[in-house]
Amino acid sequence: MREIQIGMIGLGTVGSGVLKMIQDNEGKILNITGCRLHVKTIVVHNTSKRRQVPLWDTYLTNNFDELLNDPEIPIVVEVMGGIHPAKERIAALLKAKKHVVTANKNLIATDGPELTKLAADNGVDLVYEASVAGGIPILRTIANSFPADKILEVRGIVNGTTNYILTKMNADHLSYEKALKQAQDLGFAEADPTNDVAGFDAAYKMIILSQFSFGTRLTIDDLHVEGIENINREDIKQADAFGYIIKLIGIARRVKESVFAEVAPVLVPKGTPLATVNNERNAVMVTGQAVGDVLFYGPGAGGLPTANSVLSDIIAVTQNIATGTTGHQFNNYRQHYQSTSLDDICYRYYLSLTMKDVPGEMLRLTKIFADINASFLTIVQSSSTAGLAKLxxxxxxxTRRQLLDLQAAIDKSPHHSLQLKAAYKVLDK
Known part of the structure; x- marks a missing residue:
């Protein structure tokens, strides 16, 4: 029996989950890999802090160099989060010929290519299954189960915080502010929730999903990113009346020879798979040319679900060490990225507007639609308040170009008699 020593950076919720799962599943891991895993050293900020998991013979230190320079540790798990100093520490570990497992989506999305090359140059593994959708094994599934199929689209709910908030706004009729406060009280949202509610967390995950699905290396600047901060109860109610539920959806899809990707609020038809994903759960739908739609559903965050994905990466690296097959990239798919023309991005849209409740304004709006060669399927006008009618x-x-032209024309309406409050995509399935 071979013993593999593990190092860790960070012992928060996820790190504690990893340590506990290794302790509790020692026999099964040994049966699968032929190796015993032992967490030897963990780098933490405060070594005297009380921990929620027994440490037994695991050594805590606040000195990263003790871990870096330990020749007995071949695998290091980074669960400290953030880009700096995580990037510098992972780079140092790779240069020291240590394999690295990380759940750091922000880092992988922004600096993944650089770190992947560094890992390849040093013949070690860099794996990051837990960086997307927590406990859902989506990255390895795409890499291993879709190699011969052409992925046409990947879309999903990949942020549990925003999904929880929108669920409470829809099901419990809470305001955005009250739903956010509830999410914070339950630990689903940070004290500063900007990264989640503004859509950036989901965008980083879509960048990584795009790499695996299409071989493209997008940056955050390549995506249109819109969060949920401006969604109000009126839009939630109106979407419901139209037969839809508003969700924050990440979409990446092939459009001709290019790739289109974005994160934004979307109206999803009631009864369809993504519409039924509630609270902090995540779901990713992969559409393959051959297989069609495949849905992956599960917990998108949390200590043990994310730790399960981290542990699957640790076991994969352990098996590579045992068979002498380390140094292969987690994702080898590479294609040139080509941005999509605004004329090729086509969706139906839900528009929320206000207009002065005077004769001629509806005609003005109709003319704007006619001028851009667009039309509407459904229109509902609510009662006038303070001289303003809501549409x-x-x-x-x-097309996206038509939408931008519509927004520009409305912005130019005399005395702002027309105002566009929201424009959300409408999905057909």
Whole structure:
């Protein structure tokens, strides 16, 4: 029996989950890999802090160099989060010929290619299954189960915080502010929730999913990113009346020879798979040319679900060490990225507008639609308040360029008599 020593950086919720799972599943891991895993050293900020998991013979230190320079430790797990100093520490570990497992989506999305090359140059593994959708094994599944199929689209709910908030706004009729406060009280949202509610967390995950699905290396600047901060109860109610539920959806899909990716609020038809994903759960739908739609559903965050994905990476690296097959990239798929023309991005849209409740304004709006060669399928006008009428519109399919032209024309309306409050995509399935 071979014993593999593990190092860790960070012992928060996920790190504690990893340590506990290694302790509790020693026999099964040994049966699968032929190796016993032992967490030898963990680098933490405060070594005297009380821990929620027994440490037994695991050594805590605040000195990273003790871990870096230990020749007995071949695998290191980074669960400290953030880009700096995580990037510098992972780079140092790779240069020291240590394999690295990380759940750091922000880092992988921004500096993954650089670190992947560094790992390849040093003949070691860099794996990061837990960086996307917590306990859902989506990355390895795409890499291993879709190699001969052409992925056409990957879309999903990949942020548990925003999904929880929107669920409470829809099901419990809470305001955005009250739903966010509830998410914070339950630990689903940070004290500063900006990264989640503004859509950036989901965008980083979509960048990584795009790498595995299409071989493209997107940056955050390549995506249109819109969060949920401006969604109000009126839009939630109107979407419900139209037969939809508003979700924050990440979408990446092939459009001709290019790739289109974005994160934004979307109207999803009731009864469809993504519409039924509630609270902090995540779901990713992969559409293959041959297999069609395949849905992956599960917990998107949390200590043990994320730790399970981390542990699967540790076991994969352990098996590579045992068979002498380390140094292969987690994702070998590479394609040139080509941005999508605004004329090729077509969706129906839900539009929320206000207009002065005076004769001629509806005609003005209709003319704007006619001028950009667009039309609407459904239009609902609510009662006038303070001289302003509220409109909710579902359009026929229109291009992104038409949408931008519509927004520009509305912004130029005399004395701002027309105002566009929201424009969300409408999915058909």
């Amino acid at each position: 909710a519109i579902v359009t026929h399919s229109m």
